[in-house]
Amino acid sequence: xxxxxxxxxxxxxxxxxxxxxxxxxxxxxxxxxxxxxxxxxxxxxxxxxxxxxxxxxxxxxxxxxxxxxxxxxxxxxxxxxxxxxxxxxxxxxxxxxxxxxxxxxxxxxxxxxxxxxxxxxxxxxxxxxxxxxxxxxxxxxxxxxxxxxxxxxxxxxxxxxxxxxxxxxxxxxxxxxxxxxxxxxxxxxxxxxxxxxxxxxxxxxxxxxxxxxxxxxxxxxxxxxxxxxxxxxxxxxxxxxxxxxxxxxxxxxxxxxxxxxxxxx
Numbered sequence: 001x002x003x004x005x006x007x008x009x010x011x012x013x014x015x016x017x018x019x020x021x022x023x024x025x026x027x028x029x030x031x032x033x034x035x036x037x038x039x040x041x042x043x044x045x046x047x048x049x050x051x052x053x054x055x056x057x058x059x060x061x062x063x064x065x066x067x068x069x070x071x072x073x074x075x076x077x078x079x080x081x082x083x084x085x086x087x088x089x090x091x092x093x094x095x096x097x098x099x100x101x102x103x104x105x106x107x108x109x110x111x112x113x114x115x116x117x118x119x120x121x122x123x124x125x126x127x128x129x130x131x132x133x134x135x136x137x138x139x140x141x142x143x144x145x146x147x148x149x150x151x152x153x154x155x156x157x158x159x160x161x162x163x164x165x166x167x168x169x170x171x172x173x174x175x176x177x178x179x180x181x182x183x184x185x186x187x188x189x190x191x192x193x194x195x196x197x198x199x200x201x202x203x204x205x206x207x208x209x210x211x212x213x214x215x216x217x218x219x220x221x222x223x224x225x226x227x228x229x230x231x232x233x234x235x236x237x238x239x240x241x242x243x244x245x246x247x248x249x250x251x252x253x254x255x256x257x258x259x260x261x262x263x264x265x
Contacts, residue, residue, distance in 0.1 A: 008148055010089040010090075010095075011089060012043065012095075013048070014041070015042070015047045019039060019041055019050060020050065022039060023050045023053040023054055024053055026054065027049060027053060027055065029057060030054075030058075038063075039056055040091055041132065042091045042095065042097045042098060043096075043098055044098040044100065044101060044102065044229055046102065046160050047098075047102050051102060056237070059104045059105060059127055060103045061103060061105045062100040062105070062107070063109050063120075064106050064107060064108050064109060065109045065110065067092050067250040068225075069109075069110055069111070070092065078090070079092075079093065082094060086242045096109070097144075105123070105124075107120045107189070111184060125230060129232050132159075132213075133157045133159065134161050134162070135164050136150060136154070136161060136162070137166060137199065138163075138164070138165075139165075139174060139181075139230070140167065140177060140181045140230075140235060140244060141168075141173070141175065141234065142182070142230065142249065143184055143188060144179070144228055144240045145225065145228055145240050145242060146225050146226070146228035146229075148188075148219075149222075149225045150218060150221075151189070151194065153161065153218065155192065156191060160193045160194075160195075161189075161193065161194045161195070162194075162196075162197055163189075163194060163195070163197070165181050165182055165196060165198045166178075166201045167200055167201050169201075173231075173234075176254070178198045179198070180252065180254075182196045182197075183248070183252075184248050184249070184252075187247075187248045188242070188244045188245055188248065228240045
């Protein structure tokens with residue numbers, strides 16, 4: 001970061017320009033890997049602008065250190081130079097440091113008992129844990145309200161859902177290609193914690209020990225949902241698909257337009 005954003009303008013305007021540039025670069029890198037940016041960010045209004053640039057799941061951490069401790073740790077003598085006027089616009093001396101209100105997490109780095117480097121790292125580790133997901137494999141020919149009930153059930157429990165799309169050959173009973181079904185699910189669940197994966201057309205699920213996961217069957221499906229059949233949808237009963245799926249099928253040119261009474265909202 002410092003290579004691309006070398007900054008020698010420590011005016012308020014210069015700092016803001018520098019920090020917002022770093023935030024934009026961090027967004028680009030975050031598409032490929034986790035990113036940690038550690039910068040002196042003294043102004044609350046700039047912190048808010050940074051959060052507006054960063055992804056929604058970004059976490060702003062305030063490493064809280066008193067001015068006294070900062071000066072004790074200053075091996076370069078910068079604070080002494082700032083106090084003598086040799087360095088201008090120095091945070092905490094001749095330039096303000098706004099109390100962080102928008103920070104998601106505050107770490108006390110005074111080094112006293114309970115605030116060691118190792119203990120601060122332990123507080124940060126959960127931020128880098130990869131979320132587990134629930135896999136729902138199926139044909140989804142097409143996605144109907146029974147399927148959506150199963151997916152929503154997991155979402156309501158705070159789970160990430162991976163919809164596994166069996167790559168079945170196109171036929172009368174499997175009229176939609178895996179690519180069409182993938183786009184359909186992504187359209188239906190755009191913006192939600194759902195991913196669609198195309199997987200081989202499995203014939204069985206075989207496992208040894210269940211280490212870290214479980215295999216479970218939903219046993220609380222309402223009778224009216226259990227009765228929904230993709231076969232009936234393919235036969236023309238479009239009342240069992242949601243508005244979003246209906247819109248997708250029409251936009252793709254797969255189905256004709258529909259009347260309001262055919263639609264489940």
